[in-house]
Amino acid sequence: MKKIIIAAKSQNNVIGNKGKLPWHSKEELEHFKRITLGFPVVMGRKTWETIGKPLSGRLNIVITRNEDFSTTFNEVQIFYSLEEAFIFLNKSIYKKAYIIGGGEIFKNVINEADEMIISEMNFIAEGNVYFPEISKEKWALESNEKRADFIVHHYIRSADYNI
């Protein structure tokens, strides 16, 4: 099962501001939906709180360390570590899962993800949550796709850097 990071970051690597997305881009949200629809989406508890309801047409997986955490949405699956979530997904019918954030989750997953789809917005933004550094040794840039508000960078793990 492929683990694919999908994120949107500003020119200065900001992804979040005070629990929210720092910008509103309909085009970027549509891109996110088109890519992730039909696949599991794995998110940290704080990102779950930001979204507030399950993303439709996708298996929603929330990661928390809090064993008392619950939601009123039956279709949401909760795991207490990323490892547990990936064990579950590896046994599932899915061939890939999207890791959708936020900052803490990206930091924990970047060294074991297989691919990354990063929207680089055309502007700088103010915020308090950042995307981790993308190592040029570990990641190969496969393609760049230009959109009106952003460029989509598609990275794959460098062949000579499998961990």
Ligand SMILES: NC(=O)c1ccc[n+]([C@@H]2O[C@H](COP(=O)([O-])OP(=O)(O)OC[C@H]3O[C@@H](n4cnc5c(N)ncnc54)[C@H](OP(=O)(O)O)[C@@H]3O)[C@@H](O)[C@H]2O)c1
């Ligand atoms: N631009 C983008 O692409 C994008 C995408 C997603 C989110 N965001 C933004 O990012 C911000 C949220 O990011 P964040 O870094 O503050 O929080 P986050 O990564 O969404 O969630 C952090 C929480 O996830 C749980 N967690 C993280 N690692 C874990 C692990 N290894 N095992 C078990 N639980 C774990 C913990 O939950 P508990 O505290 O419950 O234990 C932790 O407090 C928001 O501003 C949001 O809007 C941006």
